[in-house]
Amino acid sequence: MELFTRTAAALAMMIGAAQAAPTHLTVGMQLEPPNLDPTAGAAAAIDEVTYANIFEGLTRIGPDGSVRPALARSWEVSEDGLTYVFHLVEGARFHDGAAFDASDVKFSFERAMAEGSTNAQKGLFEPIEKIEVLDPATVRITLKRPTGQFLFNMGWGDAVIVDPASAEGNATHPIGTGPFRFRNWVKGDSVTIERNPDYWGTPARLESATFKFIADPTAALAALMAGDVDAFPGYPSPETVPQLQADPRFEVVMGSTEGETILSTNNARPPFDDLRVRRAIAHAIDRQAIIDGAMFGVGTPIGSHFAPHNPAYVDLTALYPHDPDKARALLAEAGHPNGFKATLKLPPPSYARRGGELVAAQLREVGIDLTIENVEWAQWLEQVFRGKDYDLTIVSHTEPMDIGIYARPDYYFQYDNPAFRKLMQDLNAAVDPARRAAILGAAQAVIAEDAVNGFLFQLGKIGVWNAKVKGLWHDAPTQANDLTAVYWED
Known part of the structure; x- marks a missing residue:
């Protein structure tokens, strides 16, 4: 009888262990960070791994x-x-x-x-x-x-x-104060973090997590279906969302981001230093066609560098309606009756690669012949962001409330407008919410009128994860995969 009791108790413990909620989470990400130091790099993927988790x-x-x-x-x-x-x-x-x-x-x-x-x-x-x-x-x-x-x-x-x-070593071995500490980085594959046992605040509920880098949208779906990843907070394959929504194993959340997706323009390089050329590009762009074709309808058209969910947002999408004839007339007025040739450098995200093909086709209709150059993320950062060696590119700026970048003449757009800089100075000095909203509205109008960039759409956030995973962010008010409150439901 005693032997039976011990055996039954051991079996019960084994069953309980088998049913216990997991303590590890594998998170899919489309881009691998170039380094792991958020204070020394512009790539959003750095924060997506380290923000609030490590640092x-x-x-x-x-x-x-x-x-x-x-x-x-x-x-x-x-x-x-x-x-x-x-x-x-x-x-x-x-x-x-x-x-x-x-x-x-x-x-x-x-x-x-x-x-x-x-x-x-x-x-x-x-x-x-x-x-x-x-x-x-x-x-x-x-x-x-x-x-x-x-x-x-x-x-x-x-x-x-x-x-x-x-x-100085944070780029490869990040050391912060957060609830997770760095374990290892397998270049080209993944970064793993583990719970910090000496954390000063509320401990993380997960024991560990792995950020798995999967660039290809088809592979992202396959990884979810096979259970190789538990969550993909920034899921890159909108065309497969209906399939995932119909699968009870997954929760699919359609949220918003701070990601203004733009046709970034080198304002200091001819012919893009001519306002008429930039306005011609604005008229040549069909935003909704890009959203439908590249993002399968997931995204909100924008007419300036500002998030539509912000209370101070001004809808300026009607300023430059899609009008190819107007675009051709502006190009002729600028001395380009037969158009011109330029390059379009595209980083890896699917919104850029897919959107770039559509933008190139739309600009080709008005005489702007773009040569597409697909570049890796590290190349984009070196050539475009730091080197300013580009004509046009497509990228989503996911930093929160970042319209102030247009007040920096040395930023990679190379846009220099004293009037805009004055607006940003006024904004910094303003405390009253109504006053701030008015200044932000004026700022949006200035960069829209100047057609600094081709303003395309606000990047939607498609989150897909195992239905038992709780605590992931539905929206992305900053670039983060914050795991501090994430857990598996029993």
Whole structure:
């Protein structure tokens, strides 16, 4: 009888273990990050792996787009909007055991602001006048001028806090303060992270997670169907969504992103330095045809660099309606009655490759003959983003609330408009929501009138995951696959 009891107990334990919820998650991503340091790279894929998982900032952006405490547990802002005092969490440590304190904040921001900084969003830190360590748990930041978005900006991946001793190695072995720590990176395949047992805050419920890089949309579907990946938060195959929606194994969520998908234009390179040529391109583009043909209807037409779900959005899609005859007339007026030849460099995402074919066909109708050059992500970053060696390209800008990039003449668009820069200065100084909305509306109109880029559509977010996986973001208010609250349902 005793033997039977022990056997039954052991069998019950085995059955219970078999039914226990998994503790590992495999996440599909279309692009592999070029490195793993969000403070030294522009690729969204870096944040998609590391944001909130490995690295943390003073603040963080939540799934609803709100600003939340992170390494700063609270803060006070002076009445004139120039001084921020951050009260930091105590007891936090970096994954290598180094203690976190106010000196790390000072180091991280001064490093980002330095003349030789490789931070892709160095402009986030430009308003900072000085950073003072008041004590190990308190830091005071004084701004040159009021900056209404400062707390939000400090929640970007580019503003995470790093340790002086490990900062230089973060590209290949990231060391942050987050609830997960880096385990390994198999180049060309995957990155694996594991739960940080010494995390200062609420522990992650997952023990580990693997980010699996699958560039091909057909392979993405196959991986989901075979169970090789548990979730694909940015699913790249919209044409197969009905198939997945009909499968009870999966949850399919149609959400929104901050991704303005644009036909980026080199405004400093002839003939694109001519406003008439850029306006001709705007009239040649049929946005809805691109959305239907490349994205199978998933996407919202935009007429400027601004997200339609934002309360300050102004619909400017009617400014340059699809009108090939008007496009040809503008080209002739600009001295190109027979059109011209140019190149279109396309990075790997399906929205770019598929959309690029349609854009090339539409521009060909008005006499602009584009040679398509498919480039890998690292090439795009080197040639287009850093080198500014391009005519046209297609990319989705997934950074949140990033219309301010048009105020940077050295940005890869090479757009230089003092009036727009003045609007951004006014925006930074404005606190009243109505005033900010009015300025944002004017800013959208300026870059739309100048046809700085071909504004195509707001990238939709198709999330597909195992129906038992809970806690993944439905929308993407910033570029992240935040796993901090993710778990498997029993």
